[in-house]
Every structure is written in structure tokens, then in C-alpha cells.
Amino acid sequence: xYHYNPxxxxxxxxxxxxxxxxxxxxxxxxRRKLSADQALELNRIFVEYQKAFGEAQKLGxxxxxxxxx
Numbered sequence: 001x002y003h004y005n006p007x008x009x010x011x012x013x014x015x016x017x018x019x020x021x022x023x024x025x026x027x028x029x030x031r032r033k034l035s036a037d038q039a040l041e042l043n044r045i046f047v048e049y050q051k052a053f054g055e056a057q058k059l060g061x062x063x064x065x066x067x068x069x
Contacts, residue, residue: 006032022050 006028009020020028029042 019053019056022046022053025049 009024009028012018012020025046029039029046034042
């Protein structure tokens, strides 16, 4: 399952242009043994990713609502 394997998720992103769910990205972060500096930096990037992902979902939902009407 890609959500536990960062390499597979990156490959799928490249091939399909799909972003992994933030929950799965968080799992990937937690499963890695990172230094404190790495963990802090990746967590900062993750927070931005989570915000952007949520915004994209909102926009996508709005587009689909209008198309379905």
C-alpha cells in the first residue's frame, strides 16, 4: 500500500498526478526515524501540505457541485 511507502507514493504521484492523503503522509513521517531537525522541518512542510490539500479539496468540491447542478 502506497500510504506506508514513500517511494511508491512518489512514483504514483509522478505517474498519476495524485497526491497522497495527508493522513497517509503523516503515517510516513511517523514511521521514519528522523533527527529532531529533520522532523521539525518536515513537520513544517507537512502543515503547509495539509493546508493546500484541504484547500484543493474545497475547490474541487465546489467545481463538482456546479457541474452536477
